[in-house]
Amino acid sequence: MRSGRRHITILIANLPAERDRRVIRECLTLEQNGYEVTVIAPRGDKSLKFLPGSRSTRLRPYPVFVYGSGVLSYAAEFLWSFLCITARLVGEVLSGRAHAVQVCNPPDVYWPLALFMRAIGRPWVFDHHDLCPEIYATRSGGKPNRWAFRMLELCEWLTLRTASAVVVTNESFRDNALRKGVPADRMTVVRNGPALAEIASEQQRDDGRPAGVHRVVYLGVLGPQDNVEGAVLAAQELTRRRGRTGWRLTIAGDGESMPALRKLVSERGLGDVVEFAGWLDVGAVHDLLRTATVAIQPDLPTRMNDLSTMAKTVEYLGRGVPVVAADLTETRRTAGEAAVYVPTGTPVEFAIAIEELLADPARRARMREAGLARFADTLAWEHQAGRYVSVWHRVLPLSRRGVGTPPTSRAPAPMRAGDAAGRK
Structure with a gap:
């Protein structure tokens, strides 16, 4: 890019970007550490062009016409999201952006895009938000269809194994990835949670x-x-x-x-x-x-x-x-x-x-x-931000022509009204 800065594209499929507080904090942390960011996610607030709290993280939303409530409707929703995300990601690549990609689950269906991006020499980071096979088992009342469950386990395995690096939210997720064959040196624990600065700044x-x-x-x-x-x-x-x-x-x-x-x-x-x-x-x-x-x-x-x-x-x-x-x-x-x-x-x-x-x-x-x-x-984002950005410094070092590598211990600026409460 003309700025000489590295550009990261973040993919979300299960909710609008402005409602994912973890992703908001990640984006603001990347901005403060010299990266440019674009988020591809379902359309939420149509008036937003940039991520809440940011003046530079671009939003590339896509419309969602089908919302899953059963097996067939979930399949239709995920297929539509996959096609929309693929089209927008290819556009980012052709425009000279998307030097690397972060994908956030659920669902665990984007591993074919990981193979494509890695084939063209671009890192792919998996931010593991939820255990999709276990979600399905829970929503099925503890009696999931055996073949559907195995398919979800296979997709999770492929998602974990095709990533350049895996970011997990806790030690249990790390142990799960280790059992699936992900090397320990490719995993980093980055917990969820607000920043001390966010809470202290509230009037x-x-x-x-x-x-x-x-x-x-x-x-x-x-x-x-x-x-x-x-x-x-x-x-x-x-x-x-x-x-x-x-x-x-x-x-x-x-x-x-x-x-x-x-x-x-x-x-x-x-x-x-x-x-x-x-x-x-x-x-x-x-x-x-x-x-x-x-x-x-x-x-x-x-x-x-x-x-x-x-x-x-x-x-x-x-x-x-x-x-x-x-x-x-x-x-x-x-x-x-x-x-x-x-x-x-x-x-x-x-x-x-x-x-x-x-x-x-x-x-x-x-x-x-x-x-x-x-x-x-322990839990505040100030303790997580350095670990998170260290993943990117490893897989996508900042360009020598860019702004350099500032300190990684700073938390993102406090989020403003319009940012929403998240879950796991």
Whole structure:
């Protein structure tokens, strides 16, 4: 390129770029370290030409006309996305950009493009967001079609093995890739989570919670695998234990389970204690969590959830909100002493744990301090940015004609209104 700078193209298929907070932080980190970035993703906000918080990361959205809800509709959605992404990526290559590519899953179907890019001498980095075979098994009620599951495992293996480098969100994903034959020196753990700078930069506002009212919060995607109905049923159990005053459950997010959740709240007569906040931008997320007494992570102990890091939990810890969660391997590694762990994730277990925390301010204070320390010392994006950009310095060194290699320890600038809350 005429600027002499290296250009990275990032591919997303499952949501618009402005809703993927991990990708936003990655892009801003790359910008600050001398790279140019383009993101190819489904169209969201039609007014956006650049990534929120950036003046240089270009958006190349594509329209989506089919949204998956079953096997055939998912296949149609992924096929359409594959064709659109392929067309836009080829355009980026022909225009002299796309010196390297990062692909974010789900789905794990872009390995043919990896073979093409590597054949023409361009690095391909896989940013492993989700375990697709395990998602399918969870959404199938634990009884997946054997051949469909094996096909997803094959696609995951091909996606991992065709990458120049693999970025994973936690140690369990790293172990999974090792079992699939990925060399350890091609993998880097880069966790999810906001930056200290993002949280510190938010203007401090008065607590909007009514005096004497505890707020229990769920923040994130509302999908079948997220078990948000478990949080609603836990609220029903709390009405039996604490009555209907002095507390409220706020569900913030959106997804395909929203209609079913609204119906459940109506059928159980919980409209006075359960409220839906919708999908929130970064400022609104901060305001909500500043008013929270306890946060709930209702994900059940499936294999997928046991091995996954929930982005919502890091958001909770960053604001010092005590967490109630099922006893999952990566949740323990993330939250440590800042969470209460229940054995199986039943609504009754969640309700008992929440009730005990609401009645024990001293314990909540200890958990708050543990969460804030865990976030500041380990989880914040400032601790991840250097590891992430080191992958790119290895596979795509900055051009000598470019701007050079600035320090990699800086976090991206705080995200502004319009950036959305993500999940894993």
